[in-house]
Amino acid sequence: MKNKLNEMIIQAEKSIMSCKTYNDVLDVKAKYLGKKSDFNDLMQELKNLPNEEKPLFGKLINEAKQEISKLIDEKREELEKSKINDLLKAQAIDISLPGRDFTLGHKHVLTKTVEEIEDIFVGLGYEIKEGPEIESDLYNFEMLNLPKDHPAREMQDSFYITEEILMRTHTSPVQVRSLLANAERKPMKIICPGVVYRKDDDDQTHSHQFMQVEALVVDELTTLADLKGTLLLIAKKLFGENREIRLRPSYFPFTEPSVEVDVSCFKCNGKGCSMCKSTGWIEILGAGMVNNNVLQAAGYDPMKYQGFALGMGIERIAMLKYGIEDIRLLYTNDLRFNSQF
Amino acid sequence: MKISLNWLNTYFKNKLDGFDLVKKFNLMSQEVSSFEKLLDINGLVIGHVKSMEKHENADKLNVCQVDVGNEILQIICGAPNVDVNQKVIVAKVGAVLPGDFKIKKAKIRGVESFGMICSLQELGIQEFDSDEKGIYVLESDASCGENPLQYLGLDDFVLELDLTANRSDLLSYRGVAYDVACMLDLDIEFRKVKVDREPKENPVSIYTQTKDSSVYYGQVLEGVKVKDSPYWLKSRLIASGIRPINNVVDITNYVMLEYGQPLHAFDYEKIKSDRIIVREAITGEKITTLDGEERTLLDGDIVITDGEKPIALAGVMGGLDTEIDNSSTTILLESAIFNPVKVRKTANRLNLKSESSSRFEKGIDYQETLNALNYACSLLVELADAKVIGNPSFYNNINSKKKTIKLSLDKINSITGYAFTVEVVEDIFRRLRFSYKYRNDQYIITVPSRRPMDSYQDIIEEIVRINGYDKIPVSLPITPTQGGLNHKQSVIRQIRNYFVGKGLSETKTYSLVSLELATLFDQEESETIRILNPLTKEREYLRHSILPSLMGVLSYNKARKIDDVLLFEIANTYFKNGEKLKLAALISGKINNSTWQKMNCEIDFYYIKGLLETLFKELGITEYSFELSKETLPQLHPGISALVKVNDQVCGFLGKIHPETEIKIGLKDIFVMEIDLSNILNRNQTNVLGYKEISKYPSVNRDLAIWLDKNISAKEVVSVIKEVGNKTLNSVEIFDVYYDEEKSNLKSIALSLEFSSFDRTLETKEVDNQINKITDALNNKLNAKLRG
Numbered sequence A: 001m002k003n004k005l006n007e008m009i010i011q012a013e014k015s016i017m018s019c020k021t022y023n024d025v026l027d028v029k030a031k032y033l034g035k036k037s038d039f040n041d042l043m044q045e046l047k048n049l050p051n052e053e054k055p056l057f058g059k060l061i062n063e064a065k066q067e068i069s070k071l072i073d074e075k076r077e078e079l080e081k082s083k084i085n086d087l088l089k090a091q092a093i094d095i096s097l098p099g100r101d102f103t104l105g106h107k108h109v110l111t112k113t114v115e116e117i118e119d120i121f122v123g124l125g126y127e128i129k130e131g132p133e134i135e136s137d138l139y140n141f142e143m144l145n146l147p148k149d150h151p152a153r154e155m156q157d158s159f160y161i162t163e164e165i166l167m168r169t170h171t172s173p174v175q176v177r178s179l180l181a182n183a184e185r186k187p188m189k190i191i192c193p194g195v196v197y198r199k200d201d202d203d204q205t206h207s208h209q210f211m212q213v214e215a216l217v218v219d220e221l222t223t224l225a226d227l228k229g230t231l232l233l234i235a236k237k238l239f240g241e242n243r244e245i246r247l248r249p250s251y252f253p254f255t256e257p258s259v260e261v262d263v264s265c266f267k268c269n270g271k272g273c274s275m276c277k278s279t280g281w282i283e284i285l286g287a288g289m290v291n292n293n294v295l296q297a298a299g300y301d302p303m304k305y306q307g308f309a310l311g312m313g314i315e316r317i318a319m320l321k322y323g324i325e326d327i328r329l330l331y332t333n334d335l336r337f338n339s340q341f
Numbered sequence B: 001m002k003i004s005l006n007w008l009n010t011y012f013k014n015k016l017d018g019f020d021l022v023k024k025f026n027l028m029s030q031e032v033s034s035f036e037k038l039l040d041i042n043g044l045v046i047g048h049v050k051s052m053e054k055h056e057n058a059d060k061l062n063v064c065q066v067d068v069g070n071e072i073l074q075i076i077c078g079a080p081n082v083d084v085n086q087k088v089i090v091a092k093v094g095a096v097l098p099g100d101f102k103i104k105k106a107k108i109r110g111v112e113s114f115g116m117i118c119s120l121q122e123l124g125i126q127e128f129d130s131d132e133k134g135i136y137v138l139e140s141d142a143s144c145g146e147n148p149l150q151y152l153g154l155d156d157f158v159l160e161l162d163l164t165a166n167r168s169d170l171l172s173y174r175g176v177a178y179d180v181a182c183m184l185d186l187d188i189e190f191r192k193v194k195v196d197r198e199p200k201e202n203p204v205s206i207y208t209q210t211k212d213s214s215v216y217y218g219q220v221l222e223g224v225k226v227k228d229s230p231y232w233l234k235s236r237l238i239a240s241g242i243r244p245i246n247n248v249v250d251i252t253n254y255v256m257l258e259y260g261q262p263l264h265a266f267d268y269e270k271i272k273s274d275r276i277i278v279r280e281a282i283t284g285e286k287i288t289t290l291d292g293e294e295r296t297l298l299d300g301d302i303v304i305t306d307g308e309k310p311i312a313l314a315g316v317m318g319g320l321d322t323e324i325d326n327s328s329t330t331i332l333l334e335s336a337i338f339n340p341v342k343v344r345k346t347a348n349r350l351n352l353k354s355e356s357s358s359r360f361e362k363g364i365d366y367q368e369t370l371n372a373l374n375y376a377c378s379l380l381v382e383l384a385d386a387k388v389i390g391n392p393s394f395y396n397n398i399n400s401k402k403k404t405i406k407l408s409l410d411k412i413n414s415i416t417g418y419a420f421t422v423e424v425v426e427d428i429f430r431r432l433r434f435s436y437k438y439r440n441d442q443y444i445i446t447v448p449s450r451r452p453m454d455s456y457q458d459i460i461e462e463i464v465r466i467n468g469y470d471k472i473p474v475s476l477p478i479t480p481t482q483g484g485l486n487h488k489q490s491v492i493r494q495i496r497n498y499f500v501g502k503g504l505s506e507t508k509t510y511s512l513v514s515l516e517l518a519t520l521f522d523q524e525e526s527e528t529i530r531i532l533n534p535l536t537k538e539r540e541y542l543r544h545s546i547l548p549s550l551m552g553v554l555s556y557n558k559a560r561k562i563d564d565v566l567l568f569e570i571a572n573t574y575f576k577n578g579e580k581l582k583l584a585a586l587i588s589g590k591i592n593n594s595t596w597q598k599m600n601c602e603i604d605f606y607y608i609k610g611l612l613e614t615l616f617k618e619l620g621i622t623e624y625s626f627e628l629s630k631e632t633l634p635q636l637h638p639g640i641s642a643l644v645k646v647n648d649q650v651c652g653f654l655g656k657i658h659p660e661t662e663i664k665i666g667l668k669d670i671f672v673m674e675i676d677l678s679n680i681l682n683r684n685q686t687n688v689l690g691y692k693e694i695s696k697y698p699s700v701n702r703d704l705a706i707w708l709d710k711n712i713s714a715k716e717v718v719s720v721i722k723e724v725g726n727k728t729l730n731s732v733e734i735f736d737v738y739y740d741e742e743k744s745n746l747k748s749i750a751l752s753l754e755f756s757s758f759d760r761t762l763e764t765k766e767v768d769n770q771i772n773k774i775t776d777a778l779n780n781k782l783n784a785k786l787r788g
């Protein structure tokens, strides 16, 4: 009996090993473990055995069944795996072919530059203020210490709509409006980005329409040193950590003292190159301490309040940052240009 | 302002280092726009023409033997005025003249030539002698072999300053000298002026009838010989950018440059009276100015008159009738101050800007008015043999009370953030030559008339610039404030990011356009805003719509073979009642376009509509609708366009460009939208925080296909379904529209309906009931039949 069982296991193992398909496995399973399998005959024989031998042989039969069942399961698993492997092999593709082409949109480089500047100032606690592009002479000039007969008005040839209304020549009127609106005299830190207009013929460096960002801080404490620190921080954020700045005396009617701000050349690191005209410095913006006349015009007591203002041309910053040499490219909207940013 | 370094050096004991000066000006005063040699020519020598004979093969050429000090050079010269014994300017072999003209050893028709005898024109300084007839002949005292530029005073450097409006003091050499002395901490030496006067009565009397001239000095000089100025005077004027004319004119210009006080010389014999009356012009009055133009005056102009007629436009230009000419012998020299604003207005109106008018416009130091006149007199005596007749006649209504400004050290430090000390501040005052007193912890500074100042801020500016901006420390404002983008600014960024994510590129176009483009997309007649002084017709009106500009960008790019153009812009548009921020988009071509994998998508009406609907979803706008509008969108295809409504208010439109326009511009299938963002951005942000509950029970989907009249819109079908459906009807989506050729007046719409409940799993019967109700309603209301 024992021999018979061993013989069966060996036979079964052989048949299982020779199985090529899942169906072959099922046949083998039917033969050894099905209702008409050889085990059934053995079970009949078991009935004829003396009672004391029954348990031992019963156990042996079960063990043999389990052994065969295990072999069958293993074979089945092996066959399934190889089937999936075949399938995977058949499905394999050439991953070196290109991906699908999604149209990529682009923000305008001026928008990118404005947003970059906005984010720097927002991080420093500034609010963003906006105002109309069609302005009154009062806000655009007079309240900014540029009375009607001021010679500096000629620096800013303007587009007039009536004698008293014009296209704003800078975003400074937004500063005036913000000061006027701040009746509580809360400490104010704002930036004013926007479109401005000057009556210049369009050429490589001039555009009758352009963008500015101006910043204004007014409280009881802000100093020229705070202006210098702010300017240094902006220069580093915009043009790189290793930048230095240099202030030079200048003149704007709305600030006093006024300065031009140079940043150390980021192309040659100050050694001198064509970009900085061999000076090592590049002029990037104008700034100064708010002129008392401006504070006074907005109803502030200049003996109590003080602060600074700065203003930069977005086109200039963008052109410097990206090496753009003709301002007209920024308004032509050639998609081969716009899509590079 | 152009500054001759030679001239500037006359005020100082030691010669200035030009390059150091440039650095100092840039960092402490005014930007230097250029610093260069007046004439950058090497290899010039003074030569003496020893002998001369005709060229054997050329009539008009002479062969000269020229002594250049250490050698005799044979030089062929073609100038008609060359002659033996002349002292001339020789460019030796190797010299390079302006225009990259290299002097080489040459053989001219068989005869060798070693250099060139130069004309002023060849040296690039024709203005040195405007009567030049050929080569330039020097005075006989010139010595051979020396540098002719040095001899003529032209071996100079010119420093050009870019002056800001607050530094009119730098419009004179004396002002520049003060600034240089301050920056470099030097002493200044101004020459003493002494005038020899004839002991006679100055015959002219001077009056004013206007407040616009505060001071006027007039001096008559006799025996004047009008001739060329000496070399030094000519070269200093040339270096300062002024063309020499004759000694009288040159002296007035020279003195103006020295003091900043413009002068004018009249031919006194041509003035019809002995009276000078300054007054306001009478409108319509006429004067012919020195340039020969007859000018019609207005009552704001100030004129110098002989008591009757104007003889000069004050501060702007003299009259032709009293012009100095070569035969003038008696002159009246004027040194006066006129109202800066009036001078500017007159000069601007008549387009007569000059060195004089620009100085009057910026303000004159009244303390130099008489000094300038006296210096000019002494020069006229010296250089024009003039006799000064008595003392100047004048009126002087100047209020010479000195202005003072108070400023404390604390104020200086609390504004600058730098710790100035008394010693530093007082040393700077000394260098600035500002006189001051110190009382009650405050400096009381007397403002010098040469440096007009308004407030302590001006004084602080002086202190900081002389101390150096590099010494100011760096810090940041310490007052706490809260920054950030407001709702509107965030939404605009969100919209931009959305469109960029959808493959559209942002443009920046001009607000100023032509009248036609400004109103092209107007839905109704609406006034435009016009610029009074436009640059061109193309930039004359403020636009009502961004789309015409986007159409321009489309044409530009299509012409450059860019087929897929997807654009958007957010910009202001301008109306009589205010500015409106609009969003415009234009798409033409394909999206995701590549031949590989063919995933590209043709753009149609539903694409641009979906683009907007998805944006509304992104912005949380649910109350929107689209309406057909046949009459009001003339630029759009009447059957493929719609008005966009948000909260039941029209806020824009979208659709396909009208085929007529497409044909006109040679492009097709252009889809556009334009939305007025003001309503959207100003929407209440009372969005209650929270979310919509998701049902735990499974939903049931049913598809429905119906036939109906093809003119019934999908919107009507959906609204009928939503009306009948109960609250278990979650959503209605259209997934197909189908037209059958045999049923030409019908269309088939396929819809997908989703049902679900929050409290139970829906039973089939319940859903069946809903569907029956819906199909009945579709049948009754729209005559829609189920598709079999």
Ligand SMILES: [Zn+2]
Pocket (backbone or CB within 6 Å): A265, A266, A267, A268, A269, A270, A271, A272, A273, A274, A275, A276, A277, A278, A280, A281
């Ligand atoms: Zn550089």
